Amino acid sequence: MDKSKTAQSFDVEKIRADFPMLSTKVDGRPLVYLDNAATTQKPLAVIEAVRRFDSEHYAPVRRGSYKIGEVATEMFEDVRKKVATFLNAGDTRQIIFTSGATQSINLVAHSFGKSLGAGDEIIISNMEHHANTVPWQMVRDERGCVLKVIPVNDDGTLSMEGYAKLLGPKTKLVAITHSSNVLGTVNPIKEITRMAHSVGAKVMVDGAQSVPHIKIDVKDLDCDFLAFSGHKLYAPSGVGVLFGKYDVLESMPPYVTGGDMIVTVSLARSTFAKPPHRFEAGTPPASQVVGLGAAIDYLNSVGFEKLAAYEQLLLEYGTKVLSGIKGLRIIGSAPHKAAIISFWLEAAHPHDVVTILDQDAIAVRGGHHCAQPVMERFGVPATTRASFSLYNKTSEIDQLAESLQKVIKVFG
Amino acid sequence: MSYQSDLYQQVILDHNKNPKNFREVDGHSHSCDGYNPLCGDKIKVEMKIADGLIEDVGFSGSGCAISKASASLMTVNIKGKTVDEARVMFDEFHKMVVGELDTKSAKHHLGRLTIFEGVREFPSRIKCASLAWHTLVCAIDKTGEATIE
Numbered sequence: 001m002d003k004s005k006t007a008q009s010f011d012v013e014k015i016r017a018d019f020p021m022l023s024t025k026v027d028g029r030p031l032v033y034l035d036n037a038a039t040t041q042k043p044l045a046v047i048e049a050v051r052r053f054d055s056e057h058y059a060p061v062r063r064g065s066y067k068i069g070e071v072a073t074e075m076f077e078d079v080r081k082k083v084a085t086f087l088n089a090g091d092t093r094q095i096i097f098t099s100g101a102t103q104s105i106n107l108v109a110h111s112f113g114k115s116l117g118a119g120d121e122i123i124i125s126n127m128e129h130h131a132n133t134v135p136w137q138m139v140r141d142e143r144g145c146v147l148k149v150i151p152v153n154d155d156g157t158l159s160m161e162g163y164a165k166l167l168g169p170k171t172k173l174v175a176i177t178h179s180s181n182v183l184g185t186v187n188p189i190k191e192i193t194r195m196a197h198s199v200g201a202k203v204m205v206d207g208a209q210s211v212p213h214i215k216i217d218v219k220d221l222d223c224d225f226l227a228f229s230g231h232k233l234y235a236p237s238g239v240g241v242l243f244g245k246y247d248v249l250e251s252m253p254p255y256v257t258g259g260d261m262i263v264t265v266s267l268a269r270s271t272f273a274k275p276p277h278r279f280e281a282g283t284p285p286a287s288q289v290v291g292l293g294a295a296i297d298y299l300n301s302v303g304f305e306k307l308a309a310y311e312q313l314l315l316e317y318g319t320k321v322l323s324g325i326k327g328l329r330i331i332g333s334a335p336h337k338a339a340i341i342s343f344w345l346e347a348a349h350p351h352d353v354v355t356i357l358d359q360d361a362i363a364v365r366g367g368h369h370c371a372q373p374v375m376e377r378f379g380v381p382a383t384t385r386a387s388f389s390l391y392n393k394t395s396e397i398d399q400l401a402e403s404l405q406k407v408i409k410v411f412g
Numbered sequence: 413m414s415y416q417s418d419l420y421q422q423v424i425l426d427h428n429k430n431p432k433n434f435r436e437v438d439g440h441s442h443s444c445d446g447y448n449p450l451c452g453d454k455i456k457v458e459m460k461i462a463d464g465l466i467e468d469v470g471f472s473g474s475g476c477a478i479s480k481a482s483a484s485l486m487t488v489n490i491k492g493k494t495v496d497e498a499r500v501m502f503d504e505f506h507k508m509v510v511g512e513l514d515t516k517s518a519k520h521h522l523g524r525l526t527i528f529e530g531v532r533e534f535p536s537r538i539k540c541a542s543l544a545w546h547t548l549v550c551a552i553d554k555t556g557e558a559t560i561e
Contacts, residue, residue, distance in 0.1 A: 349476035368452040381474045
């Protein structure tokens, strides 16, 4: 009851005013942006922070030993602290800046993957994004590992019995999404981690869909790695984070090599820096990192509890409204879900749905969402996906439903 | 610009609902699988070609209304044509949907296929409209029996 009260007192118009993109028009119609699982719009605070950094503070970070270089470095490293606090990671050396969740996962696959040998087992699930599937197939093929897949139940939940059966003494890593980008399902990471650790396996969490919507506490989850992207968190694209437990990171060889990740380099050999710098070769995306810091400040100012409760209200409302549409089948009905609704409309293919909705300036995603194994599991070639965020309104969901009726009329 | 007059014309909707030649071709001499990685659309084109003449053609698979209707109308329009004529039509069709051929002013052999001209206003749908045609050309080329003069 408290939760719904919090959600109702949420001033969405005030939030919307912070996002310039939301007041734009598409062919004269106000934009209805419902593709937040793909990427989110940015608040003015983020846009301004990047502009200010670029116009007043820009300099090489962690290289320039002059005043503006030192200031830029301090601003950059401050965000590392901010991210560590945001995730409750503690030690800031456990925060690595990457280009996005995809690179974060590839880093783990490449570097941690080197510790794996023939016959070692990696577990993923049937609801992974391609970014958490393909890297592990590569590791399997290169190192002779065995890749096992946790089945997904009909309601979109993970089969925990199936998971328990796959775990064994040869399991070295469990790479699992916290929240599915198609089904919305939020997986019980704490339990998954506990079970994995009991057989001595490490856990890598793909947090791309969860970090923007659920308060994350990596100490509580006890995961060994967690990856996420800035651009799904109201920050600029081109920046992401990999959290890793320090002792695990310390044991890993570098991923990308080059400048700024070494201690010494001679023509014969090089020695590598300690984490996190070992994994941050080259000039980092400093402006984007600063933007990420501003996005975290923004979310903190709104309050995670409030935004999470509000997004759940949007999910409930959206589920109710869309369920009422004839011939519409929602895919993914887990009890614990993020604000994502994927559906199959009998009347039309998702691509046609997207085109018609676009005429009403409604942006939704149609396709396989880089998760073809999920499509196969649920027997659909593609789905239409509406994904909500703290700035969406219930009236936008009404517009979505109205527009879907047009689709049915055209194709009916 | 409107989706009903420019994109989803009645003929296209009809072919989506009741596609022609939506079947496998027994004893086909040529075939190819086409795939659109963006949306996961899959299409198979099978043909019976003899002495450079397309005697029979059919398609199967799944896709959106545009790709299905395009495949259906393609089969209707190339059946009985020579391989060379089909290639010319592919070329013209491609130019039309990317906006390089104005069917009202330029000479062409597209006939009814000009109803897909509106696709040029929907850049993200060009691949949907041309998937069947790319698959057709792939099928022709695969066995190397087709000749270009």
